[in-house]
C-alpha cells in the first residue's frame with residue numbers, strides 16, 4: 548500500500564485552490580455549467596472514462612487493473628444556494644445572491660483529489676470506481692442521475708459520500724449505523740372557506756380560524772398518535788391569507804415540512820401521512836371548510852449500512868490515528884444521497900469542520916457559513932483509504 552498521507556499532503560495546495568475557485572464561482576442547481584466543465588476536464592486529464600449525465604452531472608469511471616471485482620460509487624455534490632455571501636473572505640462569491648453555503652465546493656474539490664490519487668494507483672486495486680459529481684443536491688437531484696442509470700453498467704455494489712459538517716467539531720467525524728438523516732416530506736396546504744364582513748361572521752366560513760386550528764391540532768400527532776421516542780417534527784414555515792382587517796378571508800395558504808427518522812420508513816411513512824391528512828380533514832370538516840394538500844418531492848431517510856460503516860471506521864483509524872473521534876450523529880435534515888442509500892449499501896460520513904479559529908462555526912445555509920479548510924485533507928485520505936479497503940476486501 549502506498550503512503551496515502553504523504554500523497555494527500557503533496558496535493559493539499561491544489562485541493563485548497565480548487566475549493567477556493569469553486570467557492571468564488573458558485574452555481575445554482577442544474578446551472579453548474581462551469582463547475583461541471585472543470586470537473587469533466589480534470590477527470591479526463593487524469594485518464595478517467597468521463598460521461599455527462601443528467602444535464603450538468605458528471606461520472607468518471609476508473610478501472611482497477613489488479614483484477615475483476617466490485618464497483619464502488621463515490622459521490623460529491625456541486626450546487627450552491629441562493630444566498631448572498633457575507634463572510635468577507637478574499638475569495639468570496641463573485642455571483643450575486645449565489646453562495647456555496649453548504650460546503651459542496653469542498654466536496655467537489657475533495658473528490659477530484661481522491662480521483663487523482665487513486666488514478667495513480669489503479670494497479671493496486673480490483674474492480675471499478677464510479678466518481679459521481681451530481682447537480683442540484685439541494686432540490687433532490689440524485690434521483691435524476693439514478694433514473695439515468697448511474698447505478699448500472701457496471702452495477703454498483705456499495706456507495707460512499709461525505710458531508711463537511713459544522714455541527715461536528717474539527718478533527719471528529721459523525722458516523723452512525725442505520726437511519727441517520729430524516730425522511731422529509733414538504734407540503735403546501737390550502738384552506739378554503741367563504742369570504743364575509745367581520746361584523747357578520749355567521750354568514751362567512753372563516754379560513755383563517757381553520758388554519759389556526761389545523762396548525763395547533765397537528766402538533767398532537769407526534770406524541771398522541773406515534774411513539775414520542777420516534778420524533779416527528781411537523782413544522783409550518785409559511786402562512787398567507789387575508790387582505791384587510793375587517794374582511795373574513797376565504798382562503799389561507801400554508802406550507803411546511805414533515806420530518807421523521809423511523810427505522811422502517813416504508814411502513815411508517817404512509818401511516819404518518821394518513822394521520823396528517825385525517826387531522827386536517829377532521830378539523831376542516833368541523834368548520835365546514837375545504838382543503839387541498841400538495842406534496843413536493845423530497846428525500847427518504849438516509850440509511851448507513853453496517854458493513855460500509857465498518858470500512859469507514861477502519862479508514863478513520865488510519866486517517867485520524869484513532870476511533871475515539873467518532874460521534875454518534877443523527878439529524879432530521881434531508882440529504883438526497885438517501886436515494887442511493889435506499890438502493891445500494893451506502894455510508895455517509897459527516898466530517899466535522901466546527902472550529903472557532905477558522906470561523907467555521909456558522910450553520911449550513913447561513914450567509915457567513917465557511918469551512919475549516921485544514922480538514923479537507925482528512926476527507927481525501929478517508930475516502931482514498933476506504934475505497935482501497937472496499938475494493939480489495
Ligand SMILES: [Zn+2]
Pocket residue numbers: 649685911912
Ligand atoms: Zn445544504
Ligand SMILES: [Zn+2]
Pocket residue numbers: 649650651684710
Ligand atoms: Zn449539503
